[in-house]
Amino acid sequence: MLPLHVDSRGPMLSARLAAAGVGGAVVTSAVNRRWLTGFTGSAGMLVVSAETGSSMVLVTDGRYVEQATRETVAAKADVVVVERRSQAELRAAVAAHMASIAGRNARWALETSDITLSEFDQLQAACGAVDLDFDRSRIDDASAIFSDLRRTKSPAEVERIALAARIADVALGEIASSIVAGVIEAEIRDVLEAAMRRHGADDVSFATIVAAGDNAALPHHQPSSREVRAGEAVVIDFGALVEGYHSDMTRTFVVGGPGADEMLERHAVVRASCEAGVARVAPGVVASEVDAACRRVLAVAGLEHELTHGVGHGVGLQIHEAPWVNARSQDVLRPGDVVTVEPGAYRVGFGGARVEELLLVTDTGHLVLSNSPKEPTCPPFPPTTSRTE
Amino acid sequence: MLPLHVDSRGPMLSARLAAAGVGGAVVTSAVNRRWLTGFTGSAGMLVVSAETGSSMVLVTDGRYVEQATRETVAAKADVVVVERRSQAELRAAVAAHMASIAGRNARWALETSDITLSEFDQLQAACGAVDLDFDRSRIDDASAIFSDLRRTKSPAEVERIALAARIADVALGEIASSIVAGVIEAEIRDVLEAAMRRHGADDVSFATIVAAGDNAALPHHQPSSREVRAGEAVVIDFGALVEGYHSDMTRTFVVGGPGADEMLERHAVVRASCEAGVARVAPGVVASEVDAACRRVLAVAGLEHELTHGVGHGVGLQIHEAPWVNARSQDVLRPGDVVTVEPGAYRVGFGGARVEELLLVTDTGHLVLSNSPKEPTCPPFPPTTSRTE
Secondary structure, rough: OOOOOOOOHHHHHHHHHHHHOOEEEEEOOOHHHHHOOOOOOOOOEEEOOOOOOOOEEEOOOOOOOHHHHHHHHHHHOOEEEEOOOOOEEEEEEEHHHHHOOOOOOOOOOOOOOOEHHHHHHHHHHHHOOOOOOOOOEEEEHHHHHHHHHHHHOOHHHHHHHHHHHHHHHHHHHHHHHHOOOOOOHHHHHHHHHHHHHHHOOOOOOOOOEEEEHHHHHOOOOOOOEEOOOOOEEEEEEOOOOEEEOOOOEEEEEOOOOOOHHHHHHHHHHHHHHHHHHHOOOOOOHHHHHHHHHHHHEEEEEEOOHOOOOOEEEEOOOOOOEEEEEEOOHHHEEOOOOOEEEOOOEEEEEEEEOOOOEEEOOOOOOOEOOOOOOOOOHHHHOOOOOOOOO | OOOOOOHHHHHHHHHHHHHHHOOOOOOOHHHHHHHHHOOOOOEEEEEOOOOOOOEEEEEEEOOHHHHHHHHHHHHOOEEEEEOOOOHHHHHHHHHHHHHHHHHOOOEEEOOOOOEEHHHHHHHHHHHHHOOOOOOHHHHEEEEHHOOOOOOOHHHHHHHHHHHHHHHHHHHHHHHHHOOOOOEEHHHHHHHHHHHHHHHHOOOOOOEEEEHHHHHHHHHOOOOOOEEOOOOOOEEEEOOOOEEEEOOEEEEEEOOOOOOOHHHHHHHHHHHHHHHHHHHOOOOOOOOOHHHHHHHHHHOOOOOOOHOOOEEEEEEOOOOEEEEEEEEOOOOOOOOEEEEEOOOOEEEEOOOEEEEEEEEEEOOOOOOOOOOHHHHHHHHOOOOOOOOOO
């Protein structure tokens, strides 16, 4: 695979910060710290100046210094790693560096949806100690800048997401024959997750959803000890994690038996809905149009009111990130976006179906990264050979 | 098992809030919301008045209303569940209820280490709209009240933690024979986690640690594709989750082969260190004395500098909570505390060992909830029978 180099990201952020009129940003979230520097540890604060060409400064504690140095060098990040022993010393070092790159009245960008009230108080106090005026009124939210920058995946990022999607495909293919009447939801989850790990997933992408029968009417059902019964649909929504990058895919299987025909009809409508949404995915398209395309197909079958969530979201270092694909989204799709299209139809007390694809937006249209068959039946895999002796 | 009733908790919190001189608390964290009401959903805000005898108010959105109603009734919580469609309407309802229970100049308690800066801004704006002065200077931190209240586990809570610990014991016993040269760390993790789920765990307690050879020198190593080799130590730190309650245990195994003797010596010292700490656990003891007891045993063997972390922490709805067991902790142990004692000795580039027990502090001393053998060898389990034919 291509190396995950981040050297272009710090300068891109600096340019955005300069355009926003702030002196710099203090980055507190693990995901944006990782995206900017390659450092995967859970503790540390990163200071980024609005001035292009200046190194970022990452302050972390003794547990992480060796790892941070190794990872940021491997990622080619232009960052100086500084060690401090206590949280108070860490904040003091951050404030001192802030004071060195902007005046006492400068505005600053923070991830206001990440930093807690007490962390902000403590950073404010540390800034006060070096005569920086870090008042709430001088803080801008950096969240929109980050979610916009992180949307556009590099080829190295796409490789990881595509590999995660392939691992999910292979794992589902291996275990699909075990989706039969009598098996319990949690067992399907266990064998699926074990198969993903065996095929190289670092972890699961998120808590695997396996929902049978009436549980399939709950979009976020957690696998239970409920048995799969004949004639029921089983919704499986899952993914793999590769070097921090997620995949996401949903398939619905229908187990043969009384009532299966009704579930198969519902599945066919939902699958067509997904395919209609996928067909709309291209650069320049407003994301709400993808949502609308999915709903139009459901409406023909009278199922539009059974889709109770937006049809998709971006995927990357986070399982849910920009762009957002729903009826209100004004996000315009562009090359490098990785998004899901996942309509469903749910009737409480009865059951449900969902079909989800993972796509890369390309210069000319899209590439589907999830490649499992969408058929609702569960063919034994690998194919069994029937021998006539 | 005993039902998990929470009816005494709201009034306990109200009394603490009254003593702190605040009008009430707005609870934003999922864990404290669950502890107070039994509601396990991920969204919603809870308002608690300082006035004893007044019902709590839980505002949540449509996805969660049915679940919240069912769960809070089952838990016998004195709470009114209110539904609002958008986050803005939700905050407005919270502010309106706040205005109904305290005057415009009242002080309020918040979990300042949970609420983000943007959530605080938005709640402040909603309060302003109903003429409540919700300025930062009028906010107290509720975190210490919650961590103190949650320390004392009820018999129903102890039952869940003890069951989680028993599941972990049974699972480790089942898979211990697979800890041999040639197996990879991630495989041990997979079979151990699958065994816990098979025996009734709702989930794992935290990301299972399996660390072999030089990886065992890293206290928080994540399982990799590294093979276990002859003569090495393998540290396994793991737990099960039962109805939201965690268990936590560490065992270190030494695989036979060249170098094993040195690892066995290290293991014996660490085990003795753990047992010395466990022996000190009793009501009235300052937690730092437990830490000191562990370190004294390591010091005799010249390994004191190899213990780079505090020796324990409380366990409950969170895997790490009060009381804290380390050299600086002034927490005084009391009946109902559930704590770990987990000294280790780590030498980078060489290896390490850690032994961890999970204990309940009782009226007269303690009860050990983790019951796996501490022997460092891996006897086949269940015992193999050797047949002579």
